[in-house]
Amino acid sequence: MTQSYPTSAETPLIIWAVSDGRAGIEAQVVGLANAIARKRPARIIVKRVGWKSWIGRLPWWLNLAPRRLLTPESDIAPPWPDLWIAAGRATLPLSIRVRRWSRKQTYVVQIQDPRMPTRLFDLVIPPKHDRLVGDNVFPITGSPGRVNAERLAADLERFSAELDALPRPRVAVIIGGKSKAHDLNVERAAAMAREIELPVVQEGGSVMVSFTRRTPEPARAILAARLKHLPGVIWDGEGDNPYFAFLAAADYILVTEDSTNLATDAASTGKPVFVLKMSGESLKFRLFHEDLESLGAARPFGGAFHSWQYPPLAETDRAADEVLRRLDERTR
Known part of the structure; x- marks a missing residue:
């Protein structure tokens, strides 16, 4: 299923927010995409991928021709976006191939620990508690979200x-x-x-x-x-x-x-x-x-309420800044 959110009348950055449609997973990709769109003109397109029968349960390295095995509603086809933001196991066979399909014109961001070599993506944004490190890894506290x-x-x-x-x-x-x-x-x-x-x-x-x-x-x-x-x-x-x-x-x-x-x-x-x-x-x-x-x-929670103050967590904005910084570096 494809859902489009135009965010600017200017020439926009085309962003695909890709997941299997589960609410918690989709919230992360849409949350990061929205944060980027608040900082730069963008058009966000939500993609919900589905796999035919049991094929989606295959390990990523066995799914050799993923686009042929998608349901028609997935709508994963060119023209490719400027920015691909994905999360969840179902997206991995696609995320690792988008750079090749787009002739390296699409910048690929994978949220969460993909549990595979991070070099297959442009940027990986895992939660800090996954303890993943690497040159193209940008850990954050928690997960990207839609709160602003x-x-x-x-x-x-x-x-x-x-x-x-x-x-x-x-x-x-x-x-x-x-x-x-x-x-x-x-x-x-x-x-x-x-x-x-x-x-x-x-x-x-x-x-x-x-x-x-x-x-x-x-x-x-x-x-x-x-x-x-x-x-x-x-x-x-x-x-x-x-x-x-x-x-x-x-x-x-x-x-x-x-x-x-x-x-x-x-x-x-x-x-x-x-x-x-x-x-x-x-x-x-x-x-x-x-x-x-x-x-x-x-x-x-210990059974009583009390107040304190702290700076609101802004990890989604911090991740959005990092995506744009790296995207601009590659463009230059």
Whole structure:
């Protein structure tokens, strides 16, 4: 599927933001593309690649003719873009060939650790906690995202009727779900609801609860049932997503420990971020949360709210600056 976002009437930089369409992966490529477009005239085209039958599960080195094996909706064909930004395993057989297909006219950026030689790309942007190094590697804290001051302000205004009257402190509760390293079973969900409820009641505040597609339905049901008596909003997945408005309206942000994207988005607001414990353990995520703590952005949630200040995380803009710097160097 192809979706186009024209961002300037001037001669634009053509950017393809390429993923398999999963929300968390697409958010990273679109987030970085948008950050570049804020700095330079650009036209962003979102590409969602799909593979025929089982072929997409092949290792990258066995997928020898990838364009023939794509679904027609993928629309990976010339004219090639100036800048290819991709993330996810599904994009790798394409990313490593775009330079050749375009006769080195396309600059190829791969987000996340591709777990293959980085020399096959122009630039790799992994999270620092992957501990990947190299001349063409630019590690960042967390992942590129879509949070910026303009987006937050616009969404806050759009949802003002629902949020303006909520008592303070307003607590955004952003719940992830099952992943390779973490899970949210019903026992943990019930305990999490109690941990959230008590300080909100004590401080006379309100909640703004948002779930993700990965949140298990039993956990979602328990959290919604246990928190619905509090002042606030629990988004049921219907209608416009108030996620960015919740972040903008919040005095405190609670986020589960399973997602780099969610914690990065929260830390990009400059507001106190508390990390909610889940079932499971991961060294990479522990390193990521330690990095956020060292930057003053996040702390483990201990059942009480307190305020502090720190510079909002701006890693997406920093990555965008690096992409443009290297792109300009190559052009010169």
